[in-house]
Amino acid sequence: MIVKYFETKKFEFNNYNIFLLYGKNEGLQNEVIEKYFLENFDGQLNKYGENEFILSKEIIISEILTKSLFDDEKIIIINRCTDRIVRVIDEILSKTLSGIKIILKTSVLEKKSKLRSLFEKNNQLVTIPFYEDNINELISIIVKFTSKNKINLSRESMNLLVRRSCGDRGNLKKELDKILYFSISNKNINLETVEKLTNLNENYAVNELAEQYLLKSQINISKILNENNYSDDDCILILRTILNKSKRLHFIIKNYNETNNLEEAISNFKPPVFWKEKENVKKQANAWELTDLKEKIYEINEIEALIKSNNKNSLNIVSNFIINH
Numbered sequence: 001m002i003v004k005y006f007e008t009k010k011f012e013f014n015n016y017n018i019f020l021l022y023g024k025n026e027g028l029q030n031e032v033i034e035k036y037f038l039e040n041f042d043g044q045l046n047k048y049g050e051n052e053f054i055l056s057k058e059i060i061i062s063e064i065l066t067k068s069l070f071d072d073e074k075i076i077i078i079n080r081c082t083d084r085i086v087r088v089i090d091e092i093l094s095k096t097l098s099g100i101k102i103i104l105k106t107s108v109l110e111k112k113s114k115l116r117s118l119f120e121k122n123n124q125l126v127t128i129p130f131y132e133d134n135i136n137e138l139i140s141i142i143v144k145f146t147s148k149n150k151i152n153l154s155r156e157s158m159n160l161l162v163r164r165s166c167g168d169r170g171n172l173k174k175e176l177d178k179i180l181y182f183s184i185s186n187k188n189i190n191l192e193t194v195e196k197l198t199n200l201n202e203n204y205a206v207n208e209l210a211e212q213y214l215l216k217s218q219i220n221i222s223k224i225l226n227e228n229n230y231s232d233d234d235c236i237l238i239l240r241t242i243l244n245k246s247k248r249l250h251f252i253i254k255n256y257n258e259t260n261n262l263e264e265a266i267s268n269f270k271p272p273v274f275w276k277e278k279e280n281v282k283k284q285a286n287a288w289e290l291t292d293l294k295e296k297i298y299e300i301n302e303i304e305a306l307i308k309s310n311n312k313n314s315l316n317i318v319s320n321f322i323i324n325h
Contacts, residue, residue, distance in 0.1 A: 143158075246293060
């Protein structure tokens with residue numbers, strides 16, 4: 001059963017036991033879990049990665065079905081789920097669940113995903129897709145934050161925060177927390193301060209890697225990969241940064257092809273391209289054909305899904321993709 005995010009306010013979560021939350025907006029996923037599952041919950045909460053859950057499934061399922069004298073309710077959260085967990089869910093479906101909520105979390109799932117198909121077609125199961133926050137939603141979060149905490153941010157600073165959030169309110173709120181701590185001594189925060197607060201060295205390296213990828217600069221790509229000690233956990237951030245910049249570039253190139261005016265095409269993009277990035281964006285627009293870039297966007301989505309099931313080999317997969325662009 002598919003439930004859209006806007007339908008969650010009226011949805012009867014208590015009538016169901018097993019849920020799949022998928023999509024790029026992990027921040028919004030966490031908000032739904034907090035609001036509809038954990039608020040006023042005082043039972044037993046357990047969290048697992050998919051591998052851990054599958055390897056210990058016999059013990060965990062036994063614990064799920066065992067009533068405790070002290071915990072009448074249980075919530076199980078399973079992270080980074082893939083098609084591998086489908087058989088386990090089928091097994092759990094054959095059991096009688098009482099006072100149990102099982103929440104599966106993951107990122108993008110293709111339409112052909114067995115996990116997604118299972119949840120969409122079975123009325124005992126609930127799946128909620130989560131899409132990237134749009135610009136207006138992210139700006140609204142920033143405005144509420146600044147108003148509540150009496151912090152002054154320029155529109156340019158807000159636009160910078162939106163770009164760095166990559167469509168995920170969870171990322172945005174982490175950056176706003178940094179600003180909140182800094183604001184204890186200064187409520188007027190300028191653009192330069194926002195740049196420094198929200199651009200740690202490792203994030204800068206990822207951002208620069210994405211820039212050089214779209215510039216097709218093989219020398220600089222190799223240099224950045226060699227100088228930075230990326231881990232498997234960094235791979236999702238790398239892919240999403242490249243994806244976000246690729247979507248922006250796709251919009252600009254498409255507009256450029258229609259108007260034959262690159263400056264105008266860049267100016268038409270919202271949120272506005274930061275002035276320091278404009279020269280690179282011009283070079284990127286001249287380096288890519290629209291059809292090639294569109295294929296890369298699809299490929300990035302496929303690679304993100306792939307490394308969810310091959311997380312121990314993530315860095316090699318992502319590095320090969322970037323080098324062989």
